[in-house]
Amino acid sequence: MTASREATVGTMAVRRALPQRGRRTIGAWCFVDHFGPLRPAGAPPADIGPHPHCGLHTVTWLVAGEMRHRDSLGSDQTVRPGQLNLMTAGNGVAHAEEEVRHQSGPLHGVQLWVAQPAATRGGPAAFEHHPSPPRADLPGATATVLLGALGDARSAARTDTPLVGAELSFHGGRASVPLTGGFEHGVVVLGGEVHLGDVALVPGRLAYLAPGREELDLRGTPGTRALLIGGEPFPEALLMWWNFVARTREEMEAARAAWASRDARFGGVATSLGRIEAPGVPWRAA
Numbered sequence: 427m428t429a430s431r432e433a434t435v436g437t438m439a440v441r442r443a444l445p446q447r448g449r450r451t452i453g454a455w456c457f458v459d460h461f462g463p464l465r466p467a468g469a470p471p472a473d474i475g476p477h478p479h480c481g482l483h484t485v486t487w488l489v490a491g492e493m494r495h496r497d498s499l500g501s502d503q504t505v506r507p508g509q510l511n512l513m514t515a516g517n518g519v520a521h522a523e524e525e526v527r528h529q530s531g532p533l534h535g536v537q538l539w540v541a542q543p544a545a546t547r548g549g550p551a552a553f554e555h556h557p558s559p560p561r562a563d564l565p566g567a568t569a570t571v572l573l574g575a576l577g578d579a580r581s582a583a584r585t586d587t588p589l590v591g592a593e594l595s596f597h598g599g600r601a602s603v604p605l606t607g608g609f610e611h612g613v614v615v616l617g618g619e620v621h622l623g624d625v626a627l628v629p630g631r632l633a634y635l636a637p638g639r640e641e642l643d644l645r646g647t648p649g650t651r652a653l654l655i656g657g658e659p660f661p662e663a664l665l666m667w668w669n670f671v672a673r674t675r676e677e678m679e680a681a682r683a684a685w686a687s688r689d690a691r692f693g694g695v696a697t698s699l700g701r702i703e704a705p706g707v708p709w710r711a712a
């Protein structure tokens with residue numbers, strides 16, 4: 427089990443469960459940020475201006491609050507708790523995320539990235555909104571299936587590699603979660619405390635489960651929520667930098683240059699939020 431790193435996205439403090447040294451991916455899942463629910467009084471809204479992505483899907487899942495997503499495809503979609511926003515970057519997309527401020531509660535949720543395989547990572551961008559992902563009733567928990575399948579529920583959301591992503595809501599007592607034997611898995615607790623054997627999982631910890639398990643036994647008090655992510659171990663070596671997932675530094679530099687020059691590769695987003703410029707690459711540019 428590993429501890430999350432503290433990181434900052436815009437003005438928001440987040441717990442970054444992936445990537446970490448020694449654990450870069452779980453299946454194709456390559457990035458897990460857990461934000462909220464606590465925010466200092468007077469903190470500015472959690473808005474993130476237009477920024478680019480390539481080579482990945484973004485998965486947005488909220489526990490509380492609302493976010494408005496706008497992207498260079500023309501999508502304009504507010505996402506609420508229990509709904510899934512899934513954006514596919516492919517060769518390039520830009521988006522902005524804005525906290526909807528009429529909500530009284532603080533924003534609480536996760537944003538995850540899924541690496542795209544060679545077959546699709548240079549392809550077109552896309553956006554999907556799923557207002558009511560399917561649920562599976564498990565012993566001791568209800569699973570809301572965001573991606574892939576769990577129990578008798580299968581999500582209609584796009585996946586480019588064999589994956590699962592589900593929110594587990596515990597009823598109390600022992601919960602039994604069916605797993606795919608060929609997948610590796612991770613568990614991120616969103617609120618409360620979940621026990622895996624005699625190990626207590628709390629927000630900010632990532633539990634990793636190697637392939638070969640057909641079932642996961644967890645215990646969580648009623649109301650506790652956790653995210654289960656998993657997939658076939660990703661066979662391609664990834665390079666992740668800033669908002670890009672690629673394979674080489676040259677690809678990174680090309681993506682950075684395209685964003686800096688406002689190239690049509692990423693396009694623009696209709697919002698008054700300020701555009702986010704890329705930092706310099708941390709290696710000597712070619």
Ligand code: MN
Pocket residue numbers: 477479484521669
């Ligand atoms: Mn983004």
